Amino acid sequence: MVAIIQTGNPLARVYKKLWNKRVTLPAGTAPDVGVAGLTLGGGIGLLSRKYGLTCDNLKQVKVIVASGRFGARTIVANWRKHSDLWWASRGGGGGNFGVAIAYTFRVRPISMVSIYSINWKWGDLEKVLPAWQRWAPSVTCRLTSTIEVAAKQVGTIVSTGQLLGGAEELRRLIRPLLRTGTPVKVMVKTVPFIEATKFFAESDLNLEPKFKITGAYGFQPLPREGVRIIRDFLSEAPNRHSSVWSQSLGGAGSAVSRVSPTATAYPHRKAETIYELSARWRNNREQ
Numbered sequence: 001m002v003a004i005i006q007t008g009n010p011l012a013r014v015y016k017k018l019w020n021k022r023v024t025l026p027a028g029t030a031p032d033v034g035v036a037g038l039t040l041g042g043g044i045g046l047l048s049r050k051y052g053l054t055c056d057n058l059k060q061v062k063v064i065v066a067s068g069r070f071g072a073r074t075i076v077a078n079w080r081k082h083s084d085l086w087w088a089s090r091g092g093g094g095g096n097f098g099v100a101i102a103y104t105f106r107v108r109p110i111s112m113v114s115i116y117s118i119n120w121k122w123g124d125l126e127k128v129l130p131a132w133q134r135w136a137p138s139v140t141c142r143l144t145s146t147i148e149v150a151a152k153q154v155g156t157i158v159s160t161g162q163l164l165g166g167a168e169e170l171r172r173l174i175r176p177l178l179r180t181g182t183p184v185k186v187m188v189k190t191v192p193f194i195e196a197t198k199f200f201a202e203s204d205l206n207l208e209p210k211f212k213i214t215g216a217y218g219f220q221p222l223p224r225e226g227v228r229i230i231r232d233f234l235s236e237a238p239n240r241h242s243s244v245w246s247q248s249l250g251g252a253g254s255a256v257s258r259v260s261p262t263a264t265a266y267p268h269r270k271a272e273t274i275y276e277l278s279a280r281w282r283n284n285r286e287q
């Protein structure tokens, strides 16, 4: 089954419209991020390990390209026509080759999913982060998980995840995490997929006005020294708004890793995890 989606749509609207037909697209978590830029850059989310990146599900793109002396024309790119543009539109980044106006995606049936969240105290960092890094890429590709270590002032470590499967199976799959450190709060439940998209929704709104965020790919678990650097950075953070976040992406049977690094313009196929390192502040004394 395919869906034709106009590129002006934010992800929340895409998920909702597709949910009305009980289908979905593997895509990102932020409700106000546009399907346009997300797809052109790759598109990572909680269904990527099972169904690939957003761009891996892109069958066709309609693009306005510069043409003639002052003109423009609309072309359709897919595996047969303008296949170089179709290749570049899958991971090559936004704003480079023309204005994408409509995407044709392969969509997947979806109904209920199971989600979890586990909280630990900050002192468990050196146990929990290495354990999560070994566990997350090794579990079934139907389960994608995240971990967020907040600044020491906040004092928490939180892991969340989504399974295409039932709560019983999820409880069994997260056992290695539950045996690590001392979890202080655990939640596991089965919910309609659209509720899960709201649970994982994140937004830049209402956060500190100044920020620096950078990302990285993880090809193997961090050595002990790397975990210590994260601990020291987050111990000394000048306010509560710094964190290190990671999400599983590759590993056991992941659909992302099965695609060749040259098959699309998105080359990071062998990464097991992604990281987001962020610091936010209100006044420059906090820098």
Ligand SMILES: Cc1cc2nc3c(=O)[nH]c(=O)nc-3n(C[C@H](O)[C@H](O)[C@H](O)COP(=O)(O)OP(=O)(O)OC[C@H]3O[C@@H](n4cnc5c(N)ncnc54)[C@H](O)[C@@H]3O)c2cc1C
Pocket (backbone or CB within 6 Å): 007, 027, 028, 029, 030, 032, 033, 034, 035, 036, 037, 038, 039, 040, 041, 042, 043, 044, 045, 093, 094, 095, 096, 098, 099, 100, 101, 202, 203, 204
């Ligand atoms: C809060 C937040 C959460 C995020 N979460 C995720 C996530 O879960 N997964 C993930 O993969 N990424 C995530 N991202 C990154 C996001 O995918 C990229 O920032 C993406 O480029 C946003 O696309 P946009 O259309 O919303 O943005 P814009 O800022 O409008 O565009 C980004 C780039 O794409 C170009 N562009 C936009 N529309 C078109 C078009 N129609 N045709 C051609 N070029 C176009 C723009 O010129 C620009 O270069 C997140 C970003 C934020 C801010």
